[in-house]
Amino acid sequence: DQQVKQNSPSLSVQEGRISILNCDYTNSMFDYFLWYKKYPAEGPTFLISISSIKDKNEDGRFTVFLNKSAKHLSLHIVPSQPGDSAVYFCAASANDYKLSFGAGTTVTVRA
């Protein structure tokens, strides 16, 4: 049973505009959330994270929002750049070593 879901398999956005990626989770024990970016044939690289005690975390062009009551988080990328074209994975952790990953959203930034 998948505990982390990314319901949009793909997203196309124009360069300079905002990309919004969504992620839903079912396990109320999750207390730490991460976003990873992955290029083809490479390993994922860590982007940004948020603890459940916060509702927003910002790092440059990347902002993650957490809505605990809705069990929903989102990643905003502003402005979107061609190098942002990649697969983005949402992941969650429940006070242990394991991460549960979503299926990923493929972002394509159009020039």
Next chain:
Amino acid sequence: DGGITQSPKYLFRKEGQNVTLSCEQNLNHDAMYWYRQDPGQGLRLIYYSQIVNDFQKGDIAEGYSVSREKKESFPLTVTSAQKNPTAFYLCASSTPRGAPAKNIQYFGAGTRLSVL
């Protein structure tokens, strides 16, 4: 410089053959992980190890085996019992929970395994 090294980058397995994927890290991380990625799917946890000489099964451990004899190394063996081994395999490591970086896992470049 520090990082996680997976080898080989590409690997081919014959029917009935066991193959071993290598994962080495020089980040001084205690925990190490193996994931499998199939097309259109997220990463699924195969095995993980929190400390040397100890490891636990993940969600899809059947047909796989691991060892953790050294802190730096966490090899994964894909046995002949794994009937659908074709996938992209990723190794990761992390610092313990409670450390400043929490459970941020850092990944290697992956090994693509195919069946001949």
